[in-house]
Amino acid sequence: MSDLTRLTAAETASAIASREVSAVEVAQAHLDRIAKVDGQVHAFLHVDAEGALAQARRVDDGELSGPLAGVPLALKDVLCQQDIPTTVGSKILEGWRPPYDATVTARLKAAGVVILGKTNMDEFAMGSSTEHSAYGPTHNPWDLTRIPGGSGGGSSAALASYQAPLAIGTDTGGSIRQPASVTGTVGVKPTYGGVSRYGLVAFSSSLDQAGPCARTVLDAALLHEVIAGYDPRDSTSINQPVPPVVAAARSGEVKGLRIGVVKELTGDGYEEGVQQRFDEAVAILQSLGAIVTEVSCPHFSYALTAYYLIAPSEASSNLARFDAVRYGLRVGDDGERSLEEVTALTRGQGFGAEVKRRIILGTYALSSGYYDAYYGQAQKVRTLITRDFQKAWESVDVLVAPTCPTVAFPLGAKLEDPLAMYKQDICSIPSNLYGGPAASFPAGLSEGLPVGLQVMAPTLREDLLYQVGAALERALPAAVPPLAWEN
Amino acid sequence: MPEAGRPTIGREEVAHLARLSRLALDDSELDRLAGQLDVILGAVAQISEVSAADVPPTSHAVPLENVTRPDVVMPSLTPAQALSGAPSEEDGRFRVPRILDEE
Amino acid sequence: MTAIPYAEALAEFEPVIGLETHVELGTASKMFCGCATEFGAEPNTQTCPVCLGLPGALPVVNETAIESTIRIGLALHCDIATWCRFARKNYFYPDMPKNFQTSQYDEPLCTDGYLDVQVKGETVRIPIERVHLEEDTGKSLHVGGATGRIHGASHSLVDYNRAGIPLVEIVTKPVTGTGAMPAEVAKAYVTELRDVLRGLGVSDVKMEQGSMRCDVNVSLNKPGQEWGTRSETKNVNSLRSVERAVRSEVERQAYVLREGGRIVQETRHFHEDTGMSTSGRSKEEATDYRNFPEPDLVPIAPDVAWVASLRAALPEAPSVRRRKLVEELGLSENDSEAMVNAGVLDVVLATVAAGASAAEARNWWLGHLAQSANAAGVDAPDLPITPAQVAEVAALVASGSLNAGLARQVVDGVLAGEGSPAEVVAARGLAIVKDEGALSAAVEAAIAADPGAAQKVRDGKVAAVGALVGSVMKATRGQADAGMARALLLEKLGVSE
Structure with a gap:
């Protein structure tokens, strides 16, 4: 075989299953690729060559099988993997090796997927550029001077630079979809409760959701089927069958599908090139037989605001456990200082600026006297946004919008302006608040940089996302990063 | 309650919030955070525009109820695993610096 | 310590008391995970990612804990919620692995009940505000200080075996009208509550092992005036101490008030050894707990028919x-x-x-x-x-x-x-000695040692044999069959009854 790293996951699995190539060869090819390019991309925080090869051998020995057996994968560093460093992009967890596997991790292992390593991310998944990682930013393979999106920029960059055909992301406000959009890859945020959160280091518990990332729609669907489904360890896990995503990805039929274009997700702040590619993608879907209408979701304009109250509030509580007692960093324990001082020093030094900003914001929004005006009001707005979705489902099957108002921006461009950074998620947040699934699919390029089309569906209708994604994928030329920086 | 229009947040309040959330922040951080939070709060104050008096709040994205587990003992971690991440341990316990307040 | 005697204090002031009782449920596994709940296990052997608060771990509610809490509520004549949520109470403490306690804040499972108790032949109705479910904390060992107390310790050692054990909190409404016997009422309430819980089989209610713990609120006011400021005494861990804690607090507050002082709203710590409490953290700098609904747990909506069946099956x-x-x-x-x-x-x-x-x-x-x-x-x-x-x-x-x-x-x-x-x-060798042979030597010796008494018996004063029986008993270290000894004595002395 020529270049094993250029194959899709489906092709790789089939080649391994038919013994055209061994899982060990595939794993080694990707480890070599990582060694060659990741110095420039910085997608990985930790590479587990030994573990990857051992898992590949188990596949070759026939101990593990399945539709993705032997296929390499990059795991976002927010998911626990037993005995493998899990940092969540933070200094506060540097060196921590969890004594347990996340449910997603365990399912990947059981399916024979080969986990190459842990990918870079904004600290605690708070960010849209991966620049808030305590371990330095990841670079966009399309242009190394630009951001790969965030928080899952390590996963998206690993895909776009052919370091892995599959990756896992997590999406609290867009952290799967926006990175997919700016790297020309596929990213799916499943229905909240569709994929177990057990072992996913929490940012905002009522919004966090892990999902598949890949270079093709079918690959994402295959990965979706491996990780999704009921988990009794997660009380918010939905005990219902996983939607038929693989069948949907293979069908790609949109004839008669009613597509609603969200009226509110356009206009000022949306780059012209992004808007053009979006309009063209919608026109393509229409030409394939979809029925396109415009739909108003009036409360979507408040989604960003509600999100920046709910997510930091929950985060301020979720991150309280990092206290220098049971695990992680401890700073200033000189035998004199009290625990209170040591905890405060550790948190002051162990958390980065963005995390501290959100902890303070969340603490404020939950404080007595402010709760009703902020957290309470945000939860009511959440209800109104859900109602907007439910009303939309009366007239359309899916909603579409750009995934992100811009293409990848240069590293550093928004670092000093938190509000501008937050606006990256303006289109993706409504689905997190509502809980339904949403995905970003490649929709062409603007000035040489990828643009994403976002599709949003009712809860547990992931199959609709994959149908639309597959249709678009077939109609558009593949977006292949030039990788001109590679020598 | 924030006043109508735009709430403001000062350095003192940030220092109080930092104490509540147990974050040691130096003076320059306090100043910078106060400025940034003031801008962010100015933006999120938009939330009060929405008239939602009769709207029930949503605390959970998916409406599930009564998710429980049977009262069955499952294996625990080994003590070595439990303590594996501890910054300091002694006699099978997590060792911490002296504690100030009694809860 | 300056105080006014209890009876005198209550002649001058009216007491209002309140009790918050924490009860560890006797479930096999913890509240939110499958770890065992054995008392006295080696440190940190009953812990897992969930109860250690490891990053990524998630709670799942123990159904038996819900059932037990509802049964307690029913036994205390409470209303059972048709829908309620857990909340997070946020504050830092090393015993608490997540630095928030999963509890029920404004949506308790059971509300508005009562418990009748008997005190000195009177029935006193104690109104119950709420019964809610939460999780226990771990335990710290304070090293290097005096008598294991936190003050003066050089460091502490934390064991999380107890962290996450289901804990039911039973809170009374303010109890008024206890007149001259607030301490007795408090003790009778906790005693009755303990018997109710024991009867339900939901907890071993062992105060000395901490599976039942009380906080006692006390305030005093002059008759006809508004309620006074209350203090909250924690660590009251025996029935006797419940009474002592109320008594000593009544005596202390009465003194402060009579001297024209002001009662500070504070937490006090009760010391079993002295029967006294000392001032702890002042509540005036109250922590802001930032309660909000626990997003990792979904609401509990007890089925009405199920609750009815639990009610029917109460002991x-x-x-x-x-x-x-x-x-x-x-x-x-x-x-x-x-x-x-x-x-x-x-x-x-x-x-x-x-x-x-x-x-x-x-x-x-x-x-x-x-x-x-x-x-x-x-x-x-x-x-x-x-x-x-x-x-x-x-x-x-x-x-x-x-x-x-x-x-x-x-x-x-x-x-x-x-x-x-x-x-x-x-x-x-404590069996009664009924062997005549073994007893006769003691009988002979008793007669020889007290000829006066023996003569009285011979003279017909049979009651005098009592003294002789006594010396037989003494000689046999109480093991003689007293009736047989008496019969033998009378026989030897030639007297028949």
Whole structure:
């Protein structure tokens, strides 16, 4: 075989299953690729060559099988993997090796997927550029001077630079979809409760959701089927069958599908090139037989605001456990200082600026006297946004919008302006608040940089996302990063 | 309650919030955070525009109820695993610096 | 410590009391994870990612804990919520692995109930505000300070075995009108509550092991005036201490108020050794707990039919069983109240069930065992003797194998850990001596030692034989069969009755 790293996951699995190539060869090819390019991309925080090869051998020995057996994968560093460093992009967890596997991790292992390593991310998944990682930013393979999106920029960059055909992301406000959009890859945020959160280091518990990332729609669907489904360890896990995503990805039929274009997700702040590619993608879907209408979701304009109250509030509580007692960093324990001082020093030094900003914001929004005006009001707005979705489902099957108002921006461009950074998620947040699934699919390029089309569906209708994604994928030329920086 | 229009947040309040959330922040951080939070709060104050008096709040994205587990003992971690991440341990316990307040 | 005597204080001020009782449920596994809940296990051997608060771990509610809490609510005549959520109470403390406690904030499972208690022949109704479910914390060992206290310690060592054990909090409304006996009412309430919980089988309610703990609120006001500022005394961990804590706080506050002082709203810590409390954290700098609904747990909506079936299956209330004691066993009202106050109702019933007569069971548990418990500083039911063993001793007395004095020695042996009553009898050689040959030497010696008494008997003053029987008993260390000794004495002295 020529270049094993250029194959899709489906092709790789089939080649391994038919013994055209061994899982060990595939794993080694990707480890070599990582060694060659990741110095420039910085997608990985930790590479587990030994573990990857051992898992590949188990596949070759026939101990593990399945539709993705032997296929390499990059795991976002927010998911626990037993005995493998899990940092969540933070200094506060540097060196921590969890004594347990996340449910997603365990399912990947059981399916024979080969986990190459842990990918870079904004600290605690708070960010849209991966620049808030305590371990330095990841670079966009399309242009190394630009951001790969965030928080899952390590996963998206690993895909776009052919370091892995599959990756896992997590999406609290867009952290799967926006990175997919700016790297020309596929990213799916499943229905909240569709994929177990057990072992996913929490940012905002009522919004966090892990999902598949890949270079093709079918690959994402295959990965979706491996990780999704009921988990009794997660009380918010939905005990219902996983939607038929693989069948949907293979069908790609949109004839008669009613597509609603969200009226509110356009206009000022949306780059012209992004808007053009979006309009063209919608026109393509229409030409394939979809029925396109415009739909108003009036409360979507408040989604960003509600999100920046709910997510930091929950985060301020979720991150309280990092206290220098049971695990992680401890700073200033000189035998004199009290625990209170040591905890405060550790948190002051162990958390980065963005995390501290959100902890303070969340603490404020939950404080007595402010709760009703902020957290309470945000939860009511959440209800109104859900109602907007439910009303939309009366007239359309899916909603579409750009995934992100811009293409990848240069590293550093928004670092000093938190509000501008937050606006990256303006289109993706409504689905997190509502809980339904949403995905970003490649929709062409603007000035040489990828643009994403976002599709949003009712809860547990992931199959609709994959149908639309597959249709678009077939109609558009593949977006292949030039990788001109590679020598 | 924030006043109508735009709430403001000062350095003192940030220092109080930092104490509540147990974050040691130096003076320059306090100043910078106060400025940034003031801008962010100015933006999120938009939330009060929405008239939602009769709207029930949503605390959970998916409406599930009564998710429980049977009262069955499952294996625990080994003590070595439990303590594996501890910054300091002694006699099978997590060792911490002296504690100030009694809860 | 400056104080005004209890009765005098209550002649001048009206008390308002409130009690918050925490009860560890006796579930096999913890509240939100499958770790075991054994008391006294090696440190950190009953922990997992969930109860250690490891990053990524998630809670799942123990269904038996929900059921037990609802049963407690029903037994306390509460309304059961049709829909409620857990909340996070956010504050930092090293015993608490997530630095928030998963609790029920404004949506408790059970609200608005009551419990009737008997105090000095009067029925007092204690109103219940709420019964809610939460999780216990771990335990810290404070090293390097005096007597294990937190102050002066150089560092602390934390064990999370207890963290996450289901904890039910039962909160009374303010209790007014207790007049001259707030301390007695408080003790009677906690005693009755403990018996209710024990009857439900939801907890082992062992105060000395911390599976039942009380916080006591007390305030005083002048008659006709508004309620005073209250203090909250924590660490009240025995029935006796509940009474002592209220009593000492009434005495302390009365002194402060009479001197024109002001009661500070504060947390006080009770010390079992001194029976006094000391001032702790002042509540005026109250923490902002930032409660919000726990997003990792979904709402609980108890099915109405299920709640009805739980209600139908409730065991008899202790008050009902008490009536039974009076009506069926012929014990007096005074005895039954004394038993409730001593917390021995269940063990008395169990002793009767094991074959003892009601009178014997009463005598043991209100008599010698009550004294032993008092001396040991524990509650009588927690003494290391079972009702079956008490019944066994009673049977030995009834059959004539033991007399009262020997029986007490046997019980003491059991309490001292020497084994079962039969083992103690054998090891200590405590059976009554009925062997005539063995007794006759003691009889001869008694006559020889007290010729005066012997002569009186010979002269027809049969009552004088008592002194001689006494010396036989003494000589045999109480083991002689007193009746047989008497008969032998009279025979030797040639007197017949």
